[in-house]
Amino acid sequence: MRILLWHVHGSWTTAFVQGHHEYVVPVLPDRSPDGRGRARSWDWPASVVERTPAQLRDEDVDVVVVQQPHELAELCEAWTGRRPGRDLPTIYLEHNAPQGRIADLRHPAADRRDLTIAHVTSFNDLFWDCGTTRTRTIQHGIVDPGHRYTGVLPRAGVVINEARRRGRVTGTDLLPRFARAGVPIDLFGMDAARLGGVEDLAQSQLHDALARRRCYLHPVRWTSLGLSLIEAMHLGMPVVALATTEVPEAVPAQAGTVSTRFDALARAARALLDDPDAARAAGDAARAFALERFGLHRFLTDWDDLLEEVVADAHRAGLRAR
Incomplete structure (x- = not known):
């Protein structure tokens, strides 16, 4: 199958293009957001x-596979000459949790009988109002970075991109509070240096550095489901995380602690920092769960099933891709 998609979310796309299809990504001379082309920070196969x-x-x-409202409403037809859903089988991939009042969370592709919305978490599928549009949930999958956990540093590792700008959304304001509660933290991610953290690491370097920390702290209040959390679990790290959005479904009890109580989270983090054996056992459980729930094979199989279903339905309706 030949799939057109924009390079929007590098980590997600890295997993998606590991399949057996051919992948076409738009490119512009300046590689601006609507035409980034092939990734330069991830390893993509020649099939892209x-x-x-x-x-x-x-x-x-x-x-x-469109991922943003303007791709659906403007770019796809303007650049291909074909209307998404009407002239070309279309899946709207929704990466994000909705924002705003609960009663007003209407999806931009709602009430479109000619396409399918694919959510990356069950939480998102529950909260978005998609009207009559058919929806599917395909949980994240990632390329396994391998078990790298050593936990030699009795500190908590945190990965947040643009931590200062995103503030309360990513729980950046909680990091000093954890430090005052006796949980030393090392922050990684884009713009992390502004907050005394580490940035500009290649993905493999980040994985190695993160795996040296005793536990992974996920302070995010509102996000779809951070791939950094899933990667940390694959690395074999125990987890301490806010029980928000999809996290309670993504982190089993034996892998660490998930709670909305700050005191419980701080206490759990300190316990892991003080007990390397318990931390390693929880990290092993986290990895085993992540390999099953967020493994690449399951992810690609789920996507193959949806792609085949959408194309077959479009053909039965009389639509033919060119």
Whole structure:
């Protein structure tokens, strides 16, 4: 199958393009957000090819995966000459948890009988109002970085991109509070240096550095489900996390502590820092769970099933990809 998709979420796309399909990603001369092309920070296979908007007019694709409202409403038709859902089988991949009042969480692709919305968590599927649009939930999957945990540093590792700008959303304000509660923290991520953390590490370097910390702290209040959390579990790290959005479903009890009580989280983190054996046991449980729930094979199989279903339904309805 030949799949058109924009390079929006590098980590997610890295897993998606590990399948057996061909993947077409738009590219612009300046590699701006609507045309990033192939990733430069992740390892993508040769089956991912770049095409300019002009080239997309004559490109044979079987299905498009859109990820942003303007891709659905403007870019896809403008660049391919085909209307998503009407001239081209279409899946709207929704990465994010909705924002705003609970009664007003209407999805931009709601009430579209000609496409399918794919959510990355059950929480998102529950909270987004998609109207009559068919929805599916395909849990995250990642390329296994391998068991790297050593936990030699009695500190908590945290990964937050743009921690200062995102503030309360990512729980950045909680980090000094954890430190005052006796939980030393090392922050990693884009712009982390502004808060005394570490940034500009390649993914493999980040994994190695993170795995040296005794536990992984996930202070995020509102996000879909951070891939950094799933990666930490794959590394074999025990987890201390806020019980918000999808986290209670993603972290089993034996892998660490999930709670909305700050005192319980701080106490659990201190206990892991003080007990390397308990930390390693919890990390082993986290890895075993992550390999089953968020393994790459399951992820790609789920996506193959959805892609085949969407294309087959479109063909039965009389739509033919060019």
